[in-house]
Amino acid sequence: MSTFLWVIVPYLCLAVFVVGHLWRYRYDKFGWTTRSSQLYENKLLRLGSPLFHFGMLGVVGGHVIGLLVPRSWTEAVGIGDHLYHYAAVGGGLVAGVMALVGMGILVYRRRTVGPVFSATTPMDKVMYAFLGAAILLGMWNTIAGSVFSLGGEYNYREGVSVWYRSFLAFQPDADLMARAPIGFQLHALVAFGLFALWPFTRLVHVFSAPVGYLTRPYIVYRSRDSRPGPGSTPSRRGWDRVG
Amino acid sequence: MRVMAQMAMVMNLDKCIGCHTCSVTCKQAWTNRTGMEYVWFNNVETRPGLGYPRTYEDQDEWQGGWVRKPNGRLALKAGGRLKKLLSIFSNPKLPSIEDYYEPWTYDYETLLNSPASENFPVARPKSLLTGKDMQVQWSANWDDDLGGSQEHAARDVMFKGIEDKVKLEFEETFMFYLPRICEHCLNPSCAASCPSGAIYKRAEDGIVLVDQDRCRGWRMCVSGCPYKKVYFNHKTGKAEKCTFCYPRIEVGIPTVCAETCVGRLRYIGLMLYDADAVLEAAAVEDDHDLYEAQRSVFLDPRDPEVEQAALAAGIQADWIEAAKKSPVLRLITDYKVALPLHPEYRTMPMVWYIPPLSPVVDVVKETGEDAEDRGNLFAAIDTLRIPVEYLANLFTAGDVEPVNGVLKKLAAMRSYMRDINLGREPDASIPAAVGMTEEEMYEMFRLLAIAKYADRYVIPSAHAEQAHGLEELATDCAVDFDAAGSHYDQALLGEGAGYPTPVAVENFRMLQDRQTSDSLAAPDDKASRVNLLNWDGKGTPEGLFPARPEGGER
Numbered sequence: 001m002s003t004f005l006w007v008i009v010p011y012l013c014l015a016v017f018v019v020g021h022l023w024r025y026r027y028d029k030f031g032w033t034t035r036s037s038q039l040y041e042n043k044l045l046r047l048g049s050p051l052f053h054f055g056m057l058g059v060v061g062g063h064v065i066g067l068l069v070p071r072s073w074t075e076a077v078g079i080g081d082h083l084y085h086y087a088a089v090g091g092g093l094v095a096g097v098m099a100l101v102g103m104g105i106l107v108y109r110r111r112t113v114g115p116v117f118s119a120t121t122p123m124d125k126v127m128y129a130f131l132g133a134a135i136l137l138g139m140w141n142t143i144a145g146s147v148f149s150l151g152g153e154y155n156y157r158e159g160v161s162v163w164y165r166s167f168l169a170f171q172p173d174a175d176l177m178a179r180a181p182i183g184f185q186l187h188a189l190v191a192f193g194l195f196a197l198w199p200f201t202r203l204v205h206v207f208s209a210p211v212g213y214l215t216r217p218y219i220v221y222r223s224r225d226s227r228p229g230p231g232s233t234p235s236r237r238g239w240d241r242v243g
Numbered sequence: 244m245r246v247m248a249q250m251a252m253v254m255n256l257d258k259c260i261g262c263h264t265c266s267v268t269c270k271q272a273w274t275n276r277t278g279m280e281y282v283w284f285n286n287v288e289t290r291p292g293l294g295y296p297r298t299y300e301d302q303d304e305w306q307g308g309w310v311r312k313p314n315g316r317l318a319l320k321a322g323g324r325l326k327k328l329l330s331i332f333s334n335p336k337l338p339s340i341e342d343y344y345e346p347w348t349y350d351y352e353t354l355l356n357s358p359a360s361e362n363f364p365v366a367r368p369k370s371l372l373t374g375k376d377m378q379v380q381w382s383a384n385w386d387d388d389l390g391g392s393q394e395h396a397a398r399d400v401m402f403k404g405i406e407d408k409v410k411l412e413f414e415e416t417f418m419f420y421l422p423r424i425c426e427h428c429l430n431p432s433c434a435a436s437c438p439s440g441a442i443y444k445r446a447e448d449g450i451v452l453v454d455q456d457r458c459r460g461w462r463m464c465v466s467g468c469p470y471k472k473v474y475f476n477h478k479t480g481k482a483e484k485c486t487f488c489y490p491r492i493e494v495g496i497p498t499v500c501a502e503t504c505v506g507r508l509r510y511i512g513l514m515l516y517d518a519d520a521v522l523e524a525a526a527v528e529d530d531h532d533l534y535e536a537q538r539s540v541f542l543d544p545r546d547p548e549v550e551q552a553a554l555a556a557g558i559q560a561d562w563i564e565a566a567k568k569s570p571v572l573r574l575i576t577d578y579k580v581a582l583p584l585h586p587e588y589r590t591m592p593m594v595w596y597i598p599p600l601s602p603v604v605d606v607v608k609e610t611g612e613d614a615e616d617r618g619n620l621f622a623a624i625d626t627l628r629i630p631v632e633y634l635a636n637l638f639t640a641g642d643v644e645p646v647n648g649v650l651k652k653l654a655a656m657r658s659y660m661r662d663i664n665l666g667r668e669p670d671a672s673i674p675a676a677v678g679m680t681e682e683e684m685y686e687m688f689r690l691l692a693i694a695k696y697a698d699r700y701v702i703p704s705a706h707a708e709q710a711h712g713l714e715e716l717a718t719d720c721a722v723d724f725d726a727a728g729s730h731y732d733q734a735l736l737g738e739g740a741g742y743p744t745p746v747a748v749e750n751f752r753m754l755q756d757r758q759t760s761d762s763l764a765a766p767d768d769k770a771s772r773v774n775l776l777n778w779d780g781k782g783t784p785e786g787l788f789p790a791r792p793e794g795g796e797r
Contacts, residue, residue, distance in 0.1 A: 029456035033480035036460050039340050046333045053332040114373035208459045210438030214324050218435035220443040
């Protein structure tokens with residue numbers, strides 16, 4: 001069972017994530033977009049969207065540090081467990097609350113503003129469910145485990161993080177996850193579900209974060225001839241039927 | 244000097260009757276799709292009026308276009324790259340759908356399915372965004388023909404500086420129409436605002452396009468364009484804009500809006516310009532100098548030096564010939580009657596306008612004086628602050644001088660041609676008063692008033708040797724084994740083997756032949772055609788199908 005949950009499922013999700021993105025980029029560049037609904041409604045978005053996105057950037061940054069940086073490294077540069085713990089919980093709470101409140105506003109907006117609601121796809125709804133669940137479980141792990149110490153002390157840097165690195169190194173150690181508290185297990189499973197969904201949702205826009213804008217010249221010139229030749233653009237979804 | 248060619252347009256506002264045919268045909272051709280209901284690549288505004296989207300010209304509000312920084316360099320008014328990226332999660336300056344209008348349809352089914360009843364059934368307006376009943380409150384032309392202008396027109400930002408003089412009372416107002424498409428600027432701020440780099444200017448003809456495969460829907464172009472001529476398709480999540488009908492232009496026929504203009508007021512032709520001089524010209528200090536600065540960027544293809552440089556820059560000889568004959572060049576450079584729309588946005592727009600004389604003529608007429616007399620018209624142009632200052636706010640960043648110059652030329656042409664039309668001796672002093680020769684004035688009259696099709700549109704086709712690069716081909720089928728397997732089979736079978744001629748190119752060619760041939764009844768290839776009345780339906784006699792080209796490639 002633990003092999004299935006902590007080896008097979010994660011690798012399946014990872015494979016879907018990678019291959020899905022390649023497929024989507026190859027066959028649906030036209031559909032690769034943020035699918036913004038700002039045109040319909042601006043006031044709530046103005047508040048919710050930056051809160052959510054900047055919060056999420058913090059959350060992702062926290063995960064990168066927490067999962068990928070081994071405990072021995074931080075100790076080597078003189079950051080003790082205690083200091084690390086405070087920084088992680090403090091930063092995590094701020095980012096998490098921002099993301100959660102932002103997402104709350106955005107979901108409320110999506111449900112109550114007519115045009116936004118009718119522009120919501122089933123895929124969006126599934127994605128929101130997974131994303132929301134992942135954030136809530138993550139917050140619960142932080143609050144319950146670290147702040148109130150419910151269910152005993154658990155240092156994820158000795159458990160989940162090590163498993164995650166072993167997973168990325170293709171030498172997964174399923175036991176580490178099997179011994180983790182249920183909250184962490186659920187959080188990880190939901191997150192992997194989200195990764196599997198990722199290529200088929202609007203989340204793909206994360207990978208087109210336009211950092212190249214900072215360095216490219218303002219005006220882009222392109223020649224007719226620089227387009228790829230006939231046939232190299234695959235058939236695509238194209239325009240919706242009129243009516 | 245780096246010579247580049249730009250497809251440009253001039254519109255003669257005196258002839259615009261505000262019929263919206265251009266808007267409707269453009270809509271039918273390009274934006275008749277879900278997600279684009281509210282979008283008009285071409286729209287016609289009544290001025291004074293709020294425009295579409297409402298008050299789009301108020302750049303203090305919308306922050307479109309460029310500004311000149313104190314150090315003399317240009318910067319995007321809405322902020323530079325870093326600021327754009329930081330505000331990417333919620334574009335602070337995006338017009339909402341209410342600034343355009345909420346698109347709607349009518350519930351026609353009620354009319355059809357209604358049972359017999361005492362009261363006549365009513366087709367209710369239904370929002371195309373929500374599908375629910377809605378109250379129609381605004382649309383792209385809500386203030387058409389000054390409708391409701393008592394209430395709205397005072398908010399027209401082009402009244403800045405002349406608010407005190409403006410009277411919007413019915414009897415004293417003036418009015419003209421302003422058709423607008425994308426300006427295909429030399430220094431497009433939409434392209435500069437695009438974080439993804441999806442908006443590009445075509446090196447061959449300067450047409451500004453959005454790469455639909457690279458657009459990621461960040462919406463910065465919508466805010467960046469001061470003319471608000473980039474639109475967000477709310478169904479596909481991509482930006483779309485006027486394409487200058489490039490598939491038509493590539494085969495040498497005018498845009499849909501120009502082709503269908505009943506007033507025949509649009510002119511399309513090439514302008515050559517020095518790409519290296521654009522930024523400097525766009526950054527001149529005084530807004531009033533921008534009109535002259537932009538004109539200084541243009542190159543005269545009749546100058547042998549320019550011609551040499553153009554050839555060296557890879558511009559084909561037939562394009563240079565077309566540039567020499569360009570009606571746009573004549574109107575902008577020779578007669579100097581065309582002016583850019585809002586040069587103060589510093590984007591170097593390339594759709595120019597001949598300001599209307601009619602508001603001035605109307606005023607003179609109302610006083611009972613002779614409205615075709617040069618003296619009366621000149622005096623009126625000099626004394627009327629409105630509408631001349633209003634026009635100047637639109638076309639020369641508020642500088643009245645160039646507008647005065649153009650209006651006087653138009654007034655002079657009016658009175659000079661009246662003498663000719665009435666069989667009187669033409670008065671050579673009239674053209675001389677506006678610095679033109681009699682011949683020039685007559686030629687200008689031919690171009691503006693007679694406006695023959697061939698004079699209005701001088702459009703060289705894209706080069707055949709580049710045909711495989713024509714963009715519509717990229718969306719077409721081809722002998723590509725990977726992407727189009729079925730055509731692989733076709734190629735083996737022989738039928739339709741080889742590169743197919745793109746459908747649109749073929750049709751546009753036929754259309755052009757039909758439009759430009761002398762007679763429908765006696766086409767050149769009449770001898771080789773078959774009279775279908777005598778055909779018994781068996782076999783395929785010679786000439787039943789058009790001859791295959793040499794090599795039998797089709």
